[in-house]
Amino acid sequence: MDVKRKLEILADAAKYDASCASSGTEKRDSRDGKGIGSTDAGMGICHSYAPDGRCISLLKILLTNACNFDCLYCVNRASSNVTRARFTIDEVVQLTLDFYRRNYIEGLFLSSGIIRSADYTMEQVVRVARKLREEHQFRGYIHLKTIPEADDALITEAGKYADRLSINIEVPEEQSLAKLAPEKNVRAIRRTMGRLRLKLDEAREGRKPTPRGKVGPRFAPAGQSTQMIIGADNASDSTIIRTSANLYGSYNLKRVYYSAFSPIPDASRSLPLRAPPLIREHRLYQADWLMRFYGFDADEIVDDSHGMLSLEMDPKLAWALRNRDRFPLDVNRASREDLLRVPGFGARAVQRIIETRRISSIRVGDLARLHIPRNKALPFIVLPDHRPAVNLLDGTKLAERFKPKAMQLGFGF
Ligand code: SF4
Numbered sequence: 469m470d471v472k473r474k475l476e477i478l479a480d481a482a483k484y485d486a487s488c489a490s491s492g493t494e495k496r497d498s499r500d501g502k503g504i505g506s507t508d509a510g511m512g513i514c515h516s517y518a519p520d521g522r523c524i525s526l527l528k529i530l531l532t533n534a535c536n537f538d539c540l541y542c543v544n545r546a547s548s549n550v551t552r553a554r555f556t557i558d559e560v561v562q563l564t565l566d567f568y569r570r571n572y573i574e575g576l577f578l579s580s581g582i583i584r585s586a587d588y589t590m591e592q593v594v595r596v597a598r599k600l601r602e603e604h605q606f607r608g609y610i611h612l613k614t615i616p617e618a619d620d621a622l623i624t625e626a627g628k629y630a631d632r633l634s635i636n637i638e639v640p641e642e643q644s645l646a647k648l649a650p651e652k653n654v655r656a657i658r659r660t661m662g663r664l665r666l667k668l669d670e671a672r673e674g675r676k677p678t679p680r681g682k683v684g685p686r687f688a689p690a691g692q693s694t695q696m697i698i699g700a701d702n703a704s705d706s707t708i709i710r711t712s713a714n715l716y717g718s719y720n721l722k723r724v725y726y727s728a729f730s731p732i733p734d735a736s737r738s739l740p741l742r743a744p745p746l747i748r749e750h751r752l753y754q755a756d757w758l759m760r761f762y763g764f765d766a767d768e769i770v771d772d773s774h775g776m777l778s779l780e781m782d783p784k785l786a787w788a789l790r791n792r793d794r795f796p797l798d799v800n801r802a803s804r805e806d807l808l809r810v811p812g813f814g815a816r817a818v819q820r821i822i823e824t825r826r827i828s829s830i831r832v833g834d835l836a837r838l839h840i841p842r843n844k845a846l847p848f849i850v851l852p853d854h855r856p857a858v859n860l861l862d863g864t865k866l867a868e869r870f871k872p873k874a875m876q877l878g879f880g881f
Pocket residue numbers: 535536537538539542543544545546580581582649
């Protein structure tokens with residue numbers, strides 16, 4: 469099989485992995501004339517998009533789509549009837565270098581099906597990264613998938629070469645994993661996440677600032693991340709968000725990625741026939757954002773009577789409508805924490821509000837300059853020239869105002 473055909477198969481097999489962001493790593497380049505590549509944003513990066521709209525700026529491939537495991541939700545599972553392929557280490561290295569030189573990619577995302585054993589597979593993945601870094605002085609971004617059961621020495625070596633390591637938690641609930649991926653061990657997954665956290669903390673503490681930048685032990689400077697498949701089981705959004713909060717807190721993860729389940733050919737009857745709406749994945753990312761940057765607790769984001777995020781409006785607006793007693797808020801006096809909870813107020817807008825109000829009062833006319841959508845924010849705020857009508861905030865019509873307009877469905881012809 470030629471490399472082009474392998475690339476078709478192994479890039480397609482990797483498309484279900486959502487982790488393609490390359491943010492948060494150390495600065496590195498080859499302006500000293502040595503090596504190849506850089507991690508500077510925008511330097512020779514060519515973004516491309518998968519058919520479902522996800523951004524792919526890395527060469528995202530599997531080393532092989534052969535796998536000993538039989539995870540029901542996975543197109544690469546042992547019992548799947550797909551064409552199998554396997555790259556050699558040199559082929560992945562050469563592809564990465566060629567694509568980088570042509571500005572197609574900013575780095576490599578490498579995962580693999582599990583062949584022979586966890587250690588053997590992890591060793592193959594590490595050998596690619598080692599060769600890129602040590603033989604070719606590759607300084608672009610590398611994200612490696614970690615095999616949870618792999619030997620500690622291999623994981624340490626992976627962290628030496630990779631910018632980011634990730635281990636997929638797969639599904640939010642332990643009992644679902646046991647049903648859908650019986651060979652996977654949630655305890656091993658969590659144990660390895662814990663090991664990664666310890667190594668990340670040790671490396672961070674061991675690195676000392678010098679005039680030439682930080683020096684010291686290196687271990688995955690862009691941290692660790694994970695991915696959860698959404699809609700393959702019955703887990704509610706509330707469960708998903710609480711699981712994410714627990715993962716962020718316990719393992720100091722940089723990101724949890726949410727990937728809407730895609731029905732696969734010859735799927736097990738335990739799986740749903742249809743994919744969940746993509747908007748659900750989007751709402752989960754918004755909820756995740758609220759936890760990480762807006763000071764929300766997992767418990768307050770989802771209305772527990774339903775356990776699901778609204779598909780019709782974003783989670784912050786839905787929260788504000790459930791907590792109307794906390795509004796209207798005086799924009800010129802409210803704390804930063806309270807301002808972050810106003811619908812339509814982004815973190816940057818809040819920062820600008822705080823800077824601006826030190827000098828002069830903020831009025832309705834200033835909202836556009838602050839990039840705040842008036843219609844969304846005005847019912848919840850007080851300004852010197854604006855106060856929402858008394859019955860607006862308490863009335864049933866307020867929620868209706870934000871719902872998307874009803875549309876007649878097409879007839880399909
Ligand atoms: S171990 Fe990974 S590649 Fe193998 S079947 Fe499970 S999810 Fe798919």
